[in-house]
Amino acid sequence: MSGLCQGRVVVVTGAGRGIGRAHALAFAAEGAQIVVNDVGVALDGSATGDGPAAQVVAEIEALGGKAVADTSDVADWAGAKTLIDTALENFGRLDVLVNNAGFVRDRMLVNLAEDEWDAVVRVHLKGHFAPLRHAAGHWRGEAKAGRTPSARVINTSSGAGLLGSVGQGNYSAAKAGIAGLTVVAAAELARYGVTVNAIAPAARTRMTEGVFAEAMARPVEGFDAMAPENVSPLVVWLGSEESAEVTGRVFEVEGGKVSLAQAWRHGPEADKGDRWAPAELGPVIKELLERAPEPEPVYGAS
Template identity: 55%
Template sequence: MGICEQRTVIITGAGGGLGRAYALAFAAEGANVVVNDIRHDAAAEVVADVVAAGGHAIANDGDITSLAGAQGIVDAAVAAFGDAQVLVNNAGVLRDRMFLSLTEEDWDTVMRVHLRGHFCLANVLGRRWREQSKAGQKVEARIINTTSGAGLQGSIGQSNYVAAKAGIAGLTLIQAAELGRYGITVNSLAPAARTAMTEGAMPDMVKPPEQGFDAWDPLNVASIVVWLGSTQSSRVTGRCFEAKGGELSIADGWRTGRILDKGARWAPAELGPVVERLIAESIPPQKVYGT
């Protein structure tokens, strides 16, 4: 018996890449899978793969960027499988340009798919789970959000994507703090794997090796996502995981550093040496990707 037996998971952007890997991995652990993707044919192909392997899945092309669309996706999950316990917010899009070359459309498209897309389904499902909890039902719900190394450390030429992914990491903290009382855990993941996005950005780096372990195989990352979606992860919330190949870590985010307290107001002219001392005594930040 798998660790997600009889649990239903909604995975967005699941028509390929990481989303497809998550769908296959969840199904292999006994979960019912709602394969959501705006490309219905791609979603249907993943469903066919899941069913061929003995799993249960449905294809869905509902709009994740509206509450009405999100409600329709949840309704489809409930109609097919009775309920939904897990949400994997995976769908994403890129509009990469240097900051000064970005258009409003470049900015808004990335924000809509990533941030608004993360909001809508989580809001609809969160309200459903809250009602269940208040009615006395035991809730073992999970939200897994997708941030990225770019969102955690920055990435040249991706300021819109970086801002959205950093926002998702921050959103995860608030969701975890607010929703825990209803039996909902919320974690985020910064995955590194071979996808349409990474193949377009760095094809030589992510191509499969001729032999040996394929560190960029999306199924490597799927393991932690499935575990986070299971009942075994009930004590883990508000964390940001990074995963690639066989590597797994928990990101150590922004936190208050060394404090120098004068006990009175600082004069602007005296702050130079103070700031230099604080920087010297702090842990240097990771370098921005591309620098």
């Protein structure tokens, strides 16, 4: 390995399994010290009683790396602070926060219950904001003390958040919120030496086993395009000091493909120079739509 993140201290949330575990192992292989966070719940958010964070720590230590486990609930304000404090108390610094934790409770909107909405938005959106807020407070303090960091935040959005996904209104809304949070945080935290980017990964995890079942069954010439490990090299690079000039971006990553997602942009416009009457707007909107490109289709839409 290149030692790209040698000596850097990295927090990875939801790192007990899947993509998060792959991130933790990849950072450790590049010389980073890792806080492996995972509360240890089932796919639906219920308690399981096992300790996946400790298992990943053991894997890292067996390979000669340094890591500690943390089982804080990242969507709990005090728990998120404990997570950041764990990095500072064990390693004396914090360089990278990878927000990855989440689960799904998929339903069509007409069947989606309030608690299913609240749970998914809480763990994904608040579970990104709360650790980010506590990490940002630490980094701002460092910058004000004359120790400006070279810090990195990598958030986890989704194609569902960028384009929408039928049957995942709660998940899509939360992941879209993460993309929005990413660009705001990038703008606000640049002065403190912090970059903030997001990824929208496609890989095999507990959440996507059904979605990618066909692709999982057809590896291409021995290359498992859906392996979680395919996502981590980009995350490791974004967490390195090399990525200092990249911030406020969302990258899609799948298999060996990396692409830059295009955010909402100002499009065609019509300006009357005065207030429109409702009856005037029909032909105006029609003309704007004719000048605009067709939107990308929502995942799962017929």
